Amino acid sequence: MSAKTESPVRLAAETWESLFRAQVAVMRRLQAxxxxxxxxxxxxxxxxxxxxxxxxxxxxxxxxxxxxxxxxxxxxxxxxxxxxxxxxxxxxxxxxxxxxxxxxxxxxxxxxxxxxxxxxxxxxxxxxxxxxxxxxxxxxxxxxxxxxxxxx
Amino acid sequence: MSAKTESPVRLAAETWESLFRAQVAVMRRLQAxxxxxxxxxxxxxxxxxxxxxxxxxxxxxxxxxxxxxxxxxxxxxxxxxxxxxxxxxxxxxxxxxxxxxxxxxxxxxxxxxxxxxxxxxxxxxxxxxxxxxxxxxxxxxxxxxxxxxxxx
DNA sequence: GGTCGATAGATGCAAATGCATGTAAATCGG
DNA sequence: CCGATTTACATGCATTTGCATCTATCGACC
Incomplete structure (x- = not known):
């Protein structure tokens, strides 16, 4: 896990990005x-x-x-x-x-x-x-x- | 936890809703x-x-x-x-x-x-x-x- | 009570969005 | 190899969105 050893700021950003991407992926399917x-x-x-x-x-x-x-x-x-x-x-x-x-x-x-x-x-x-x-x-x-x- | 004892379908729906609401809350702040x-x-x-x-x-x-x-x-x-x-x-x-x-x-x-x-x-x-x-x-x-x- | 800044909602207007469709290129089936 | 279907992207057009602004009301303060 690349974020594990990185800065708190970076971990937070990666966490948010992952959450956001998951939301986009699911929402895309739901809208369709x-x-x-x-x-x-x-x-x-x-x-x-x-x-x-x-x-x-x-x-x-x-x-x-x-x-x-x-x-x-x-x-x-x-x-x-x-x-x-x-x-x-x-x-x-x-x-x-x-x-x-x-x-x-x-x-x-x-x-x-x-x-x-x-x-x-x-x-x-x-x-x-x-x-x-x-x-x-x-x-x-x-x-x-x-x-x-x-x-x- | 109310969803714990409920149906799989319901747990999935509550999970998604929570994810979605969190996304909305964070995104609202970021956009501002x-x-x-x-x-x-x-x-x-x-x-x-x-x-x-x-x-x-x-x-x-x-x-x-x-x-x-x-x-x-x-x-x-x-x-x-x-x-x-x-x-x-x-x-x-x-x-x-x-x-x-x-x-x-x-x-x-x-x-x-x-x-x-x-x-x-x-x-x-x-x-x-x-x-x-x-x-x-x-x-x-x-x-x-x-x-x-x-x-x- | 009266003034002033903040808040809730509506509206004009320009910009962004989605749907339906168009065009061109790729892929499939024979 | 050829026609039919699918895929990638662009475009016309109506709808939706956001920004800026307006009106009305609320709350704080004197």
Whole structure:
């Protein structure tokens, strides 16, 4: 392992590059699948994030933390989803500047439908690649990384 | 750990989601840094990939495997880089359809300059998040995942 | 209460992206 | 060797994206 004896900075860079490349490789396959014909990956991501929200309603700026999109792009993406009847928007009651977003019934249905296919596609790629123990470790490490990055 | 006792499919999905979220969180920070003012992340990625290529020349379709872009978008991205004098193109000698790409001197310089800042930014995020051993393990797991996905 | 800087979101506009398709060259099947 | 299929890349065009900027509201401070 070439990075083992090298500087901490270099190890960090190589680790990130490997993580990034893995993400690209997997994402490339997922995007090609039939699950994303009528919905871009970012649009699905928004539906998914909303589906995980306990209260149902989520602030648009909180959505923005989960998606790799600029504020303006997310604003318009949500606008498109609203026009397609997949989400609903309302002004935030406690903050006159804010907007709350939630899934409509149609949005829920679409998320579940695409989600099922998506999960199958993911499993088809990940299960043969890593043992269950390795997956758990990867899950732990990426979550630790994400939490640390989000905290600063 | 909720996924521990669940189905293999579910564990795989949670693992992927965690990897993806970590990637989004880190990438968001990196993009915000000063290293990417004059160059989009995809453009840097192309310069970086070329800088790692031993022969210097790389086929455009091979480049496409590394970057999360459609073929047409990459074609135009390379065209832009060529106009900016950062890369050079020539027809592939052994395949009349193909195009070879390599960095110009200016491209090399810019890649190195941005690369240095970029590596610093990465280290600032990754080093405090994970121990060296954890980074090595994350590197190993993501590389294993990438290799498996690429192999099919 | 009134002023000032910060924050949430929307919008004009130029640039980037993807899809469908076009062209040319390579490969396959006979 | 020839037609059919596939592959590599380019291009027209509609959509999406980001940057800069605008409006409105919030919060801090006096």
């Amino acid at each position: 699948g039939p699950a994303f014909k009528g919905l871009a990956i970012n649009e699905y991501d928004v539906l998914f994030t909303l589906s995980r929200c306990p209260s149902g309603w989520l602030r648009q700026n909180e959505l923005n933390d989960h998606v790799l999109l600029s504020q303006s792009s997310l604003s318009r993406l949500v606008e498109r989803l609203e026009k397609r009847g997949l989400v609903e928007r309302m002004p935030a009651p406690d903050d006159g500047r804010g907007v709350l977003v939630k899934l409509t019934e149609a949005g829920w249905e679409l998320q579940k439908q695409i989600g099922r296919e998506h999960v199958r596609d993911i499993a088809a790629l990940v299960v043969p690649a890593l043992t269950a123990a390795e997956q758990q470790e990867l899950l732990r490490l990426t979550e630790k990384l994400r939490a640390s990055v989000a905290a600063r | 840094g000063p290293a990417f003012k004059g160059l989009a992340i995809n453009e840097y990625d192309v310069l970086f990939t070329l800088s790692r290529c031993p022969s210097g020349w790389l086929r455009q379709n091979e480049l496409n495997d590394h970057v999360l872009l459609s073929q047409s978008s990459l074609s135009r991205l390379v065209e832009r880089l060529e106009k900016r004098g950062l890369v050079e193109r020539m027809p592939a000698p052994d395949d009349g359809r193909g195009v070879l790409v390599k960095l110009t001197e200016a491209g090399w310089e810019l890649q190195k300059q941005i690369g240095r800042e970029h590596v610093r930014d990465i280290a600032a995020l990754v080093v405090p998040a994970l121990t060296a051993a954890e980074q090595q393990e994350l590197l190993r797991l993501t590389e294993k995942l990438r290799a498996s996905v690429a192999a099919r």
